Amino acid sequence: MTKGPLVRMTGIGKRFGGVHACRDIDLTVTAGEVHALLGENGAGKSTLINILSGVITEYDGTIEVDGRTVAFGGPADAQRAGIATIHQELDLVAGLSIAENMFLGREPRTRLGTVDTRRMRRQAAEHLRTLGADLDPRRLVGSLRVGEQQLVEIGRALSLDARVLIMDEPTAALADAEVDRLFATIAELRRAGVGIVYISHRMAEIEVVADRVTVLRNGGVAGTVDPRTASRDEIIQLMVGRSVDALYGEGRNEPGDVLLDVRGLAVTPRRPTPGRTEPAGVDLTVRSGEIVGLAGLMGAGRTELLETLFGAGGAGRRSGAVTIDGRPYRPRGPRSALARGVAFVPEDRRGAGLMLEHSVTDNVVLSALSSLTALGVVRRTAVRRTVAEQLRALAVKAASPAVAAATLSGGNQQKIVFAKQLLTRPRLLLLDEPTRGVDIGAKAEIYRLLHRLADTGMAILLASSELPELLSLCDRVVVLHRGRTVATLPRASATQQAILAAANGDDAKEAR
């Protein structure tokens, strides 16, 4: 632990099928260092982290901890070697106290074999003090705010004698004050000689906390720089590269009349939910035949905006004006949205898009049943014909329409969700990360489909974290930041740099 890096990863590679998720990556973490990992979605960050934390056990290359080569058989091995991970989704039990969570599964015992509650609390309190957190270890984790829960996770890592801490988007769900607190904690950890791998999309943060930045692109290392000397533009350049593919197809017809018009849309939630960014001043228009992109960092409120427009957001007071075809639009729920010709493809395909155990047919027709029934009775022939048509039109690969949706690949599942929504004959299609977890071939098909739909006059509003996707697909890109529209970039002036700068823009001002 004295000399040399804590962790040295050399020549790390990992393939999924034919796709290189990681290629020949070198990464070191030294004691007391914050090493930031940057990259777009799909650049290989998660794969690399999963390898380091023992989740992925088969890979090329070597990992050394304290100069000794290790081969983790699972996350428990990695933890024993002192590598702890704070996931974006925290792994805590809400119904247990802070102390109980910290020592879950390895509770200290008294001589009688019962849990030594006093010792557990004392030790938990010590760890919390180290982190500068003034929390009673008896409090239930469920009563803590997200930032505080994160501290509990970090405390648990400390109680495991972790020397390397992987933090995956730790600020994504935090309020400003909590971010300050987290940075103070990170400074504390650094002084204690802990090495930190810090993953974030937020440039401003990285400039504040990181000692080194390694940028990943397409599964490889694009470069490692010192954030104090490298400019933000340089880093963005590294992230983005120059590759823009022919993946996305060509430009299209002139757009038609304004279909969706949103002015100053804001929602005051009845019960604020941590991690949700409700619309707080959104302006945008979508014309018929137009594809408009929604860009923004994690937590910028893209999903929440789409949900609000579909009537599926959280309960709350809405202000601002939304019109469709110039008439006021205020959906009471997904049903009334669909009735106005608005359809929505949610981000969480498995959780919110599909009934996985049900057949392809059942899934495809669910939204359009009213047009396929006579006196409430489903017309089977019509259903069969409609489903067959849809599957053919979208080139869905399924053994038969009777197989369960769960048996299909991610891309084909996504096409099923599309098919379901398209059957409602929408005029406005809201898409949330439509190509996430979809292989490259299906991606290209989805892009072609979107072009085709736009050509028929459909208005499309598409949220995506993949900048190349937004740039090549969209006629305009609307950039959100903390629930507000901060920029609207027409195709001509939309560049990855411009989008990232806008998405980060206010971050810079708020950076401490």
Place this chain on the structure above:
Amino acid sequence: MNPPNPTAVAEAPPETPPRRPLRLPRDRHAIVDSFFRFQSLFGLVAVFLIAIAVSPVRNGENVFLSSGNLANIVRAVSEIGIIAVGMTFVILIGGIDLSVGAVLGLAAVGSATLMVNSGLGILPTVLIVLFIGTAFGATQGAIVARLGIQSFIVTLAGLQAARGIARMWSGGLGIPIAYGDGPQEAPEAFSLLSGSINGVLPVPAVLFLAIGVGALLVLRSTAFARHVYAIGGNEKAARLSGVPVRRVRITVFAISGLLAALAGIIHAGQLNQGSPNDGAGYELDAIAAVVIGGTSLAGGSGSMGGTIAGALLLGILNNILALNNIDANVQLVVKGLVIVAAAALQKLRPRIA
């Protein structure tokens, strides 16, 4: 269109003329799967054959197979069966209705009181009682749907409330139904509920089978049923797909309440009385029938055919054990084993291909 539903398998794709069950299964998996789909039917046949085999023989006649005995069986299962039909809808959306036994008691009391004490005719009595049951179920459904409280809790509360109302209404005592034209007498026609058609088919059994077949068709063919399955399969996806989740929820509990009330009317007709304690524990038998029928308590998959078979299976089981003079307590244990066996078989069912 096919939910995991035995009856719906009979539907054929357009280009392939032979109907699906008749077509040679493509692989062993398909055979295995159809066994599990028809599990309760196989179970029913097996129990039926075993019953014939172990039935006592009197005067050279198989007692179990005698028409009188078979009629007894269907008569005995009809009330539970009707309740189980409603319960199937509730369980398909991932809920449970514990109040049905108590609603049956309330309906039995209501039938007796309205006819005997209030002097109402059969039709008004039946309509009022059915309305009470439906409203009771719908109220529970509304509480579940609006407040988001688990149906187990809401209907547990409903169970207590319905019993309490029944006791208050009846003064805590059973109300005997005497037939005739005088005051304090119910119309003679009401006793038809304890009779048989042509002296063979018990009226309650006919009602059960009619309702069962009706529900089976509803579940097979209607958009409402698609919505029911969708809510049980993935409520969030259903909501985002425009399924009127609340309305379907309320409807489903209303159906359950309606059918429980109908079972209560039949109960009063068969026993010639309405007691506030009638139907105690029926909810559990109904749930057992649904589970034996292969419907998942998690919701989203199951069938009405399974439930009907499950109810009949339980009836035959009780009957054959009784015919062989097996202690009633042993019967309970056997019933428990059958329920566990049915659930275990569902666990063995291979996951999606």
